[in-house]
Structure formats: C-alpha cells, structure tokens
C-alpha cells in the first residue's frame with residue numbers, strides 16, 4: 001500500500017503497569033511537515049517520542065515509517081530517526097569532530113566528512129573557523145547549532161526534538177525558534193517537536209497536536225487551534241480566554257452572564273445547544289452607549305498589567321474575572337475601581353458545544 005504520510009501511528013497504547021500513559025493514539029505526520037506536540041506535564045509527550053524513536057516498546061498498536069512497520073525495530077536499527085538532544089555533544093571534541101561523528105560511524109572518507117561538516121556549519125550559520133573550536137568553548141546557543149548540525153549529518157528522514165530550547169534564556173530561545181523554522185524550510189526535513197511552550201509551538205509549527213492525559217485533544221494548524229478550540233481544555237491551554245455559558249432555546253440565545261442584543265445569533269448554533277462562548281481578550285472592548293455590542297456585561301476594573309507591547313485589564317464581574325487586552329498605543333483611560341461595561345460581537349466568538 002502506498003501512503004502519503006511519512007509516519008503513521010495506529011491504535012498506539014503504552015501502559016506502565018495498570019497506568020495507561022498513551023491511550024489509543026492515531027496520527028499521520030506528512031513528509032516535510034513541522035509537527036509539534038504540546039501538552040501539560042505528564043500528558044505523555046516524552047513517552048510518545050520515546051516510542052517513535054525506538055527507546056521504548058509499544059504495549060499495543062502499530063507505528064509505520066512510509067510502508068515499513070517499525071514498532072518492533074530497536075532504536076539503533078532505525079537509521080531514519082534521530083533524537084536531537086543538545087546536551088549529548090562530546091565536550092572534549094571539537095565542533096568539527098562532533099558534526100562528523102555520524103559520518104565517521106558510517107565510514108565516510110575524511111575529505112568527504114570535512115566537506116559535509118563545512119556545508120553544515122554554513123547551513124547553521126556558524127563561522128568556518130569554529131571547525132577547530134572545542135565544544136567547551138562554545139556558548140549555549142552555539143552548542144544548540146552544533147547539535148543540530150550533527151543531527152543533520154545523520155541525514156535522518158525525521159528529526160525529533162524533545163524540548164531543545166527549554167534551558168535557554170528568553171532572547172536566545174526567541175532567536176533559535178526563528179532559526180529552527182528557517183532551518184526546517186531550508187532542509188525540507190520532517191521535524192517532530194515536543195514542548196511545554198505554546199508560543200514556541202505557534203511560531204514554528206505547520207500543525208500542532210494538543211495532548212491531554214495520553215490522548216490527542218485536537219490536531220490542527222496553529223490558527224485553527226487558537227480560534228476554534230474543540231474544548232475548554234484546548235481553549236485555556238492556548239492562552240488567555242474568556243468563556244461564558246450560553247444556551248440556545250426557543251429561537252434565542254440565553255446566558256446568565258451576558259446581556260444579549262435582540263436578534264443576536266451565533267453561526268452554527270441551533271435550538272437546544274448548550275456550550276461555552278469563547279472570546280479572546282484582544283476581541284473584548286470597553287462599551288459605552290454609543291457603541292452597542294452583541295454581548296455585554298458590567299464589572300469593575302480590578303487591575304491593569306503592562307505586558308510589553310500590550311496592556312491587559314482584569315475586570316471583575318458577577319460571573320468572575322474577565323480579561324481584556326489592548327495594544328499599548330490604544331490603552332484605555334480607566335482607573336482601578338471604576339465601573340465599566342465590556343462587550344464583544346458574535347463574529348469574534350467561538351462556540352464550544354457541550355463543554356463541561
């Protein structure tokens with residue numbers, strides 16, 4: 001059978017004793033894709049990657065690489081897969097020796113090894129003079145680049161990344177996020193990446209999978225996960241959010257929390273629907289009598305927080321805290337303790353059906 005997916009998982013289960021760490025996982029990863037798995041601590045991300053690279057065995061299910069079943073193949077016999085771990089460099093060797101290591105294992109001749117190492121230095125934007133530099137003399141960011149160059153020297157079909165940037169400082173992380181995305185585009189390789197950081201996932205990925213308790217809650221492109229999450233869990237995991245219970249009855253919308261403009265409707269919401277109306281803080285507005293909104297609620301400004309280029313406002317309402325966000329240049333002229341009415345329009349909402 002010819003398949004379009006590079007890596008396919010079917011009914012993958014991993015148990016540790018009675019505990020099910022991965023529960024019937026199905027997944028297709030496409031050739032050349034940057035695929036990121038995010039989820040809270042303990043959701044099963046590392047367990048999944050260990051199965052994918054062959055460091056651990058599945059309890060049940062199948063893993064296919066193209067048209068070969070690989071779940072029974074040990075890690076060292078999966079030459080197409082490679083884990084990228086920054087800390088696995090040899091500190092006593094030079095940058096060049098580290099990058100050439102996989103080629104030496106494959107008995108590539110010294111001149112060809114050196115030529116490839118120089119190409120990879122260029123690809124990773126490291127100066128050629130680094131060839132003779134010791135790893136112990138490289139900075140954290142340079143080590144990350146050398147580790148990537150070495151991973152690419154294996155010429156794997158898929159590169160697996162297990163939180164490679166988590167130990168780095170903010171600025172370096174931001175730089176390397178962009179570099180990784182760029183490297184992905186330049187190499188055309190398939191990247192499978194796991195992280196806690198949603199921001200990292202959003203910047204780099206073609207598709208994101210959100211993991212919860214050993215299952216995928218949603219798999220989609222970043223924008224779709226952010227704008228149309230399938231559950232409260234995904235909505236809350238993907239950043240700040242306001243959620244209001246809403247029901248559709250007798251041709252109208254009802255909510256204990258919100259004043260709803262007569263005739264306001266929500267796309268795709270029919271009679272007897274129950275759910276949560278989601279609105280991201282950047283779509284919340286301060287309302288006045290001149291600017292009515294489809295949905296409004298009153299409260300008191302509880303706090304104002306500067307987040308660099310953005311300002312976040314917390315409004316205390318009878319239904320709980322509501323978050324409103326503005327660009328700094330558009331900041332509101334309101335003071336803590338002041339009464340405010342906030343509003344938003346149906347077009348800027350997403351309805352999460354039956355969200356419990």
Ligand SMILES: Nc1ncnc2c1ncn2[C@@H]1O[C@H](COP(=O)(O)OP(=O)(O)OP(=O)(O)O)[C@@H](O)[C@H]1O
Nearest residue numbers: 016019021039040041042043044045046047048196
């Ligand atoms: N060898 C093991 N024996 C028993 N339980 C394990 C083992 N490895 C992992 N687990 C459990 O499986 C669950 C998933 O762990 P895993 O390390 O995959 O989570 P994670 O999403 O990678 O978390 P983190 O982000 O904290 O690394 C956890 O509850 C963990 O305690």
